[in-house]
Amino acid sequence: MVHKAAIRFSDAGRTEYTLSKETQDAGFGIEADELASIVRGHDTKGFNTHGGTEGIAKEVSSSFTDGISSSDVSRRQDIYGVNKYTEKPPRGFWTFVWEALHDLTLIILMVCAVVSIGVGIGTEGLPKGMYDGVGILLSIFLVVLVTAVSDYKQSLQFRDLDKEKKKIFVQVTRDGYRQKISIYDLVVGDIVNLSTGDIVPADGIFIFGYNLLIDESSLSGESEPLDVNQEKPFLLCGTKVQDGYATMLVTAVGMRTEWGKLMETLSEETDDETPLQVKLNGVATIIGKIGLVFAVLTFLVLTTRFLVVKFVHQEFSHWSSGDALKLLDFFAIAVTIIVVAVPEGLPLAVTLSLAFAMKKLMNDKALVRHLSACETMGSATSICTDKTGTLTTNHMVVDRIWFSGKNKELKGNEVKTETSETILAIFLQVIFLNTGAEVVKDKDGKTTILGQPTESALLELGILLGGDFDAFRQQYQIKNVEPFSSVRKKMSVLVTLPEGGTRAFCKGASEIVLGLCNKMIDCDGHSVDLSEEHMKNITNVINGFANEALRTLCLAFKDMDDGCNEDSIPEDGYTLVAVVGIKDPVRPGVMDAVRTCLAAGITVRMVTGDNIYTAKAIARECGILTEDGLALEGSEFRNKNPLEMKAIVSNIQVMARSLPSDKHTLVSYLRNVGEVVSVTGDGTNDAPALHESDIGLAMGIAGTEL
Numbered sequence: 001m002v003h004k005a006a007i008r009f010s011d012a013g014r015t016e017y018t019l020s021k022e023t024q025d026a027g028f029g030i031e032a033d034e035l036a037s038i039v040r041g042h043d044t045k046g047f048n049t050h051g052g053t054e055g056i057a058k059e060v061s062s063s064f065t066d067g068i069s070s071s072d073v074s075r076r077q078d079i080y081g082v083n084k085y086t087e088k089p090p091r092g093f094w095t096f097v098w099e100a101l102h103d104l105t106l107i108i109l110m111v112c113a114v115v116s117i118g119v120g121i122g123t124e125g126l127p128k129g130m131y132d133g134v135g136i137l138l139s140i141f142l143v144v145l146v147t148a149v150s151d152y153k154q155s156l157q158f159r160d161l162d163k164e165k166k167k168i169f170v171q172v173t174r175d176g177y178r179q180k181i182s183i184y185d186l187v188v189g190d191i192v193n194l195s196t197g198d199i200v201p202a203d204g205i206f207i208f209g210y211n212l213l214i215d216e217s218s219l220s221g222e223s224e225p226l227d228v229n230q231e232k233p234f235l236l237c238g239t240k241v242q243d244g245y246a247t248m249l250v251t252a253v254g255m256r257t258e259w260g261k262l263m264e265t266l267s268e269e270t271d272d273e274t275p276l277q278v279k280l281n282g283v284a285t286i287i288g289k290i291g292l293v294f295a296v297l298t299f300l301v302l303t304t305r306f307l308v309v310k311f312v313h314q315e316f317s318h319w320s321s322g323d324a325l326k327l328l329d330f331f332a333i334a335v336t337i338i339v340v341a342v343p344e345g346l347p348l349a350v351t352l353s354l355a356f357a358m359k360k361l362m363n364d365k366a367l368v369r370h371l372s373a374c375e376t377m378g379s380a381t382s383i384c385t386d387k388t389g390t391l392t393t394n395h396m397v398v399d400r401i402w403f404s405g406k407n408k409e410l411k412g413n414e415v416k417t418e419t420s421e422t423i424l425a426i427f428l429q430v431i432f433l434n435t436g437a438e439v440v441k442d443k444d445g446k447t448t449i450l451g452q453p454t455e456s457a458l459l460e461l462g463i464l465l466g467g468d469f470d471a472f473r474q475q476y477q478i479k480n481v482e483p484f485s486s487v488r489k490k491m492s493v494l495v496t497l498p499e500g501g502t503r504a505f506c507k508g509a510s511e512i513v514l515g516l517c518n519k520m521i522d523c524d525g526h527s528v529d530l531s532e533e534h535m536k537n538i539t540n541v542i543n544g545f546a547n548e549a550l551r552t553l554c555l556a557f558k559d560m561d562d563g564c565n566e567d568s569i570p571e572d573g574y575t576l577v578a579v580v581g582i583k584d585p586v587r588p589g590v591m592d593a594v595r596t597c598l599a600a601g602i603t604v605r606m607v608t609g610d611n612i613y614t615a616k617a618i619a620r621e622c623g624i625l626t627e628d629g630l631a632l633e634g635s636e637f638r639n640k641n642p643l644e645m646k647a648i649v650s651n652i653q654v655m656a657r658s659l660p661s662d663k664h665t666l667v668s669y670l671r672n673v674g675e676v677v678s679v680t681g682d683g684t685n686d687a688p689a690l691h692e693s694d695i696g697l698a699m700g701i702a703g704t705e706l
């Protein structure tokens, strides 16, 4: 500390670092720009000058455990800014009118109108000579008005959509407890909890966490993910947490971040035309060109005939105003051909009807990112949906438990009375220590569970069994965490026990975790070797749960030798404690929806990360899986060669235990065989497939940007 202070003192002396009065008065120890540039520039020297993470936390008066106090927020916003990006001012109505006027046919028409009025008045006098010209002008006015109004309305709608899209919530610790706030309310000094799949909501410094991998491709285009830890603590806004879990101290928000600067250059709305519009515009242009050719031809032919006649009658030197009028008449005929031939209104009609469809969808609480989606959606021949959260409600409750010792399935409330204490104790350890969810108390002392539904279901069970989350977290020291990911399909932790010794816990997809076990606990709480017989038994239990459409998880532990390596968590030699079956009921209405799709000739496919039996059971329940349909596991699909894949892909109805990349492969093969594929999914594991699909329907729960 003394040492740091000394460095700071000398550095301060050298750079003449003085605080502005406002910052000082507000009680902070660092300027906003200075702090922002340290993180943005990955300036380790400046970082150390300010005393590292602790020093900076002190300077922005934040505490790692309690965060900031919410009464502070406006003071922080005054000094360090608001987490919003300045956007280009929205385009006004008149810009749209101006744009609509920039149309070649309209310009030709206007010229014709003016000429026609001029000549008309000259020859036929007022007001009769004006009628034609004014008529043309009026119709131009009408077309411009309709185009401008519809474009303008569309841009307003997109702005609303944009706002909707940006309503993202993050978990922060404020006033000593964890809570959810909107990213707009984030201020410098906030302690943010990041987990897999999150977008980093502001610039910040890593405080604490495990195995944090950051994908910076959105900022730097660099696709190799970056390790972030105490040594390399800088986190940039707009990057994505690819793996791991961490808490972060916010150091810059809004326009002071790199992302903010990027947004400023990007916030220009991009025109997106739907495929149909592009096609129709193409058609309109071709027809227009043909019309133009014919118009020119007609004009030339008429004029030539007129000239020839004049030549034959030897009147070439006598020109009357009648002749001029005749030539003008030819011109008018040519223009009429153009006007009739160019189907100006066609693309316009499409825009209008699509905008209408979008509005209707929005009323149904569906958010349409691109206008084109409405149209493509109509032509979809295949839907790939995930299971959890889309077909099911995502409200999970532990329904069945099987303890290896008991060899008996239990309902939640029977567990306490019928299970030996040793087993129960270990069971609670797995539940409370090996979890990414958290039991939090809010201001009024009410407990809520924050976290993924699967983990919340387990925590709820733990509380039901009389466990105390906080007590567990205080007694045991967590050494390492490998968070859950859709690829690994399990979560593991390494923990120091209060009585000494280190223990690893693992929970996750049943077959996968079972494969890591070579022992199990018997009824007295002793570890015994897993025999073939046991294995068969347990597999039966798992399949039994799965056939009842339950999501099954295995929980296991392993006692570590003294002096084991704390940097890695073992991948084998676990002792099985329990199998749990979690109920996640099918959403009401799903069966009808599936039936409607099938009736409309759309094939529905389920692609899920869950167990194959669970997947099949749910698929049957929803009417997705039929007698002759194909259900297989992701690994089976993955190992086929491209030809085989192509052959079976159309028959696949259920794909279970899939990796995110499998979803992606499936979609690209389906498109390959000529299907228009729509993908629905809620999670980060669906993102690659959503990208690949013709239409991605993200069921917005998590803040996953696509």
Ligand SMILES: Nc1ncnc2c1ncn2[C@@H]1O[C@H](COP(=O)(O)OP(=O)(O)OP(=O)(O)O)[C@@H](O)[C@H]1O
Residues within 6 Å of the ligand: 386, 387, 388, 389, 452, 454, 455, 484, 485, 486, 487, 489, 490, 491, 507, 508, 509, 510, 551, 552, 553, 607, 608, 609, 610, 611, 658, 683, 685
């Ligand atoms: N938090 C967790 N910890 C440990 N294991 C988990 C956790 N969540 C899910 N699992 C296990 O991983 C399996 C697959 O999860 P994954 O995320 O790949 O699919 P999903 O997104 O839940 O399902 P779907 O693809 O249908 O939406 C689950 O069946 C479950 O056994």
Ligand SMILES: [Ca+2]
Residues within 6 Å of the ligand: 386, 387, 388, 389, 681, 682, 683, 685, 686
């Ligand atoms: Ca999912």
